[in-house]
Amino acid sequence: MPHDQTTDIAILGGGLAGLAAGIGLAAHGLDVTVIDRGEPGDQTLESFDGRSSAIAYASCNLLKAIGVWEHLEGRHQPIREIRVSDGPSLMHLHFDHRDLGAGPLGEMVENRHMRLALHARAKELPNLRHLAPASVTEIERDAVAARLTLADGNTITAWLLLGIDGRASQARRDAGITVTEWGYDQVGIVCSIEHELPHGGVAHERFLPSGPFAILPLTGNRSSLVWTEKQHLADTVMGLSPRAFEAEVQRRCGDFLGKVKVIGGRWCYPLTLQFADRYTDTRLALVGDAAHGIHPIAGQGLNMGLRDVAALIEVIVEAARAGLDIGSGAVLDRYARWREFDNVTLMGVTDVLNRLFSNDIAPVRIARDLGLAVVDRIPPLKNFFMAHARGTVGTLPKLLSGDRL
Amino acid sequence: MSKKMSTENNSGSKQATTGRMAEGVTVNEDEVAFFARIADQWWDENGPFRPLHLLNPTRLAYIRAAINAHTGTSETSLKPFEGIRILDIGCGGGLLSEPLCRLGASVTGVDASERNIEVAKIHATRMGLTIDYRNTTAEALAEAGEQFDVVVNMEVVEHVADVPAYLAACRALVKPGGLMLMSTLNRTARSFIFAIVGAEYVLRWLPIGAHDWNKFLTPRELADALKTAGFTPEAPTGFVFNPLTGNWKLSDRDVAVNYAMGAVAA
Numbered sequence: 001m002p003h004d005q006t007t008d009i010a011i012l013g014g015g016l017a018g019l020a021a022g023i024g025l026a027a028h029g030l031d032v033t034v035i036d037r038g039e040p041g042d043q044t045l046e047s048f049d050g051r052s053s054a055i056a057y058a059s060c061n062l063l064k065a066i067g068v069w070e071h072l073e074g075r076h077q078p079i080r081e082i083r084v085s086d087g088p089s090l091m092h093l094h095f096d097h098r099d100l101g102a103g104p105l106g107e108m109v110e111n112r113h114m115r116l117a118l119h120a121r122a123k124e125l126p127n128l129r130h131l132a133p134a135s136v137t138e139i140e141r142d143a144v145a146a147r148l149t150l151a152d153g154n155t156i157t158a159w160l161l162l163g164i165d166g167r168a169s170q171a172r173r174d175a176g177i178t179v180t181e182w183g184y185d186q187v188g189i190v191c192s193i194e195h196e197l198p199h200g201g202v203a204h205e206r207f208l209p210s211g212p213f214a215i216l217p218l219t220g221n222r223s224s225l226v227w228t229e230k231q232h233l234a235d236t237v238m239g240l241s242p243r244a245f246e247a248e249v250q251r252r253c254g255d256f257l258g259k260v261k262v263i264g265g266r267w268c269y270p271l272t273l274q275f276a277d278r279y280t281d282t283r284l285a286l287v288g289d290a291a292h293g294i295h296p297i298a299g300q301g302l303n304m305g306l307r308d309v310a311a312l313i314e315v316i317v318e319a320a321r322a323g324l325d326i327g328s329g330a331v332l333d334r335y336a337r338w339r340e341f342d343n344v345t346l347m348g349v350t351d352v353l354n355r356l357f358s359n360d361i362a363p364v365r366i367a368r369d370l371g372l373a374v375v376d377r378i379p380p381l382k383n384f385f386m387a388h389a390r391g392t393v394g395t396l397p398k399l400l401s402g403d404r405l
Numbered sequence: 406m407s408k409k410m411s412t413e414n415n416s417g418s419k420q421a422t423t424g425r426m427a428e429g430v431t432v433n434e435d436e437v438a439f440f441a442r443i444a445d446q447w448w449d450e451n452g453p454f455r456p457l458h459l460l461n462p463t464r465l466a467y468i469r470a471a472i473n474a475h476t477g478t479s480e481t482s483l484k485p486f487e488g489i490r491i492l493d494i495g496c497g498g499g500l501l502s503e504p505l506c507r508l509g510a511s512v513t514g515v516d517a518s519e520r521n522i523e524v525a526k527i528h529a530t531r532m533g534l535t536i537d538y539r540n541t542t543a544e545a546l547a548e549a550g551e552q553f554d555v556v557v558n559m560e561v562v563e564h565v566a567d568v569p570a571y572l573a574a575c576r577a578l579v580k581p582g583g584l585m586l587m588s589t590l591n592r593t594a595r596s597f598i599f600a601i602v603g604a605e606y607v608l609r610w611l612p613i614g615a616h617d618w619n620k621f622l623t624p625r626e627l628a629d630a631l632k633t634a635g636f637t638p639e640a641p642t643g644f645v646f647n648p649l650t651g652n653w654k655l656s657d658r659d660v661a662v663n664y665a666m667g668a669v670a671a
């Protein structure tokens with residue numbers, strides 16, 4: 001017997017950003033239903049997602065404020081320093097958290113640990129329902145509400161629908177919101193390594209001719225690698241024998257970590273940049289990768305999603321506390337105005353960085369070497385980049401500043 | 406949305422009046438459609454009432470904080486006003502009544518315009534809210550002996566011919582120890598300029614001619630009138646408009662144009 005369930009907010013997509021949004025809204029008293037097509041058990045297996053994410057300092061504030069961080073006890077590695085270097089050149093950029101006051105620049109967390117923490121926190125909130133696996137066959141939105149029909153025939157009526165269903169967002173497509181997209185002819189190859197020597201909480205970003213190569217510290221003597229490679233070499237690299245692959249990794253890491261050993265699998269993700277031409281529509285807001293996918297060079301994809309989440313929670317909770325209709329145009333406009341500008345700026349910066357660093361033409365090399373050296377010597381510029389890394393640029397939502405709503 | 410409306414007399418009813426009309430009025434389907442269209446206008450954030458929609462979050466922030474402070478209720482709860490009976494005078498299409506109802510209050514909205522009340526009822530039904538809307542006046546309600554914990558009286562007093570008589574009626578509507586919240590326009594050079602040239606935000610919000618600047622009350626005059634009527638007035642709070650951003654904010658200091666004042670019934 002199909003039944004109609006009502007909720008304040010329906011969220012399509014229970015990935016990292018979707019669950020964080022659901023938790024944050026439910027923690028502030030709203031009734032939330034999260035729908036994800038994946039099997040929750042599978043999504044926390046190591047084979048599902050081998051990535052780790054650099055969680056900017058500001059994003060950590062959000063996760064603390066909504067009660068997720070405490071479920072990550074012992075599973076996060078602070079990033080104390082970021083060293084950016086340009087291939088074999090000696091010029092480098094060095095960001096140290098001591099330059100910017102207290103606290104680490106960010107924290108490294110394995111995606112599957114993040115998912116486990118989000119699931120655990122979600123279970124603590126009686127006003128959050130997590131329907132998974134479940135899928136939506138029809139979306140209707142009008143002046144009053146959004147209504148979803150699920151594959152099992154049940155319906156969900158909400159004041160607002162949040163599309164947090166990733167790059168290929170069904171909510172976005174259904175609303176006819178187009179995306180602007182371009183590929184980089186690059187892939188991101190991701191794996192974890194174990195190494196002889198401690199990393200000391202230092203993250204390294206090297207600009208190799210094929211694209212950026214990042215070594216990000218995990219708990220213990222482990223690091224996460226994001227190896228950007230030209231598209232046409234992807235198959236070759238992914239097809240290497242474990243031994244040959246490990247040798248390539250060692251060569252790229254250099255020897256400052258001693259001998260390295262690849263642990264677990266390797267994953268390959270195509271790198272594209274895309275952004276939705278609008279973030280909102282009647283009773284709909286797009287959040288996270290559904291609104292913008294970014295080149296992972298700056299490690300900011302999830303952080304941008306969490307900034308969306310923090311802004312959205314602030315806007316919605318403020319409206320709900322005033323008794324206003326949380327799905328009204330005024331609420332959605334405020335969210336869109338707040339986030340669109342910020343995201344476009346960051347995507348622009350990231351795109352330029354990648355173009356600048358993903359080639360080996362001599363004049364460009366010299367220019368960027370000088371550039372890095374100059375940035376390193378001029379504190380205001382450096383602070384600007386560091387503030388970006390920490391996620392503290394722009395009008396910060398309260399939850400990112402460590403405040404409560 | 407309800408299609409059928411009865412002609413039931415609703416005066417004195419305390420419960421939801423969705424689908425009911427003020428005394429003795431028969432409604433046909435054409436009129437329902439007519440009111441539904443105006444309801445769409447009232448609630449269209451980019452429509453003729455846009456200035457009011459822009460002001461609304463700020464007014465509500467003020468109202469919420471004032472009622473929280475007076476009743477000692479939670480500042481963060483989403484239903485802080487459960488068990489509180491609120492009267493919204495001059496409720497229009499329900500821009501304040503609906504939010505107060507969502508916050509848990511039991512709300513009565515009154516408006517002298519029958520059209521507004523019809524519009525408000527249609528919209529509340531659509532949104533699934535139960536609000537006691539009545540096409541009547543504050544004076545008539547006071548005469549009937551109704552009393553409320555809180556009376557919300559926003560942008561009304563500047564339209565009133567006999568302020569002392571009106572405030573006396575309001576006093577009768579507030580339970581002893583209860584709260585009344587008023588907002589209005591100050592009589593200053595700045596409010597004069599705004600009233601004359603502030604097209605977007607004053608003139609379109611209120612029909613031209615509805616405001617007679619000479620009749621605006623200064624905070625001091627309003628406080629005195631409230632005292633005479635048997636209230637203890639509180640310090641005024643300004644609603645300040647930023648013409649560049651189109652946003653409003655609350656201010657303790659700037660009460661030169663729009664301001665609000667709370668008053669406790671002695």
Ligand SMILES: Cc1cc2nc3c(=O)[nH]c(=O)nc-3n(C[C@H](O)[C@H](O)[C@H](O)COP(=O)(O)OP(=O)(O)OC[C@H]3O[C@@H](n4cnc5c(N)ncnc54)[C@H](O)[C@@H]3O)c2cc1C
Nearest residue numbers: 013015016017037054165166170188288289299301302303
């Ligand atoms: C190689 C690589 C490295 C990265 N490194 C970093 C990093 O270090 N730091 C960082 O901040 N970011 C990083 N990112 C980006 C980051 O992973 C993403 O931005 C982030 O995961 C986006 O979260 P999301 O919840 O918006 O989308 P997703 O993680 O894509 O989640 C979408 C969810 O929606 C569900 N879903 C999708 N469609 C439907 C549907 N139709 N119905 C129901 N459910 C649906 C999916 O099952 C999934 O659970 C990296 C990305 C790549 C590719």
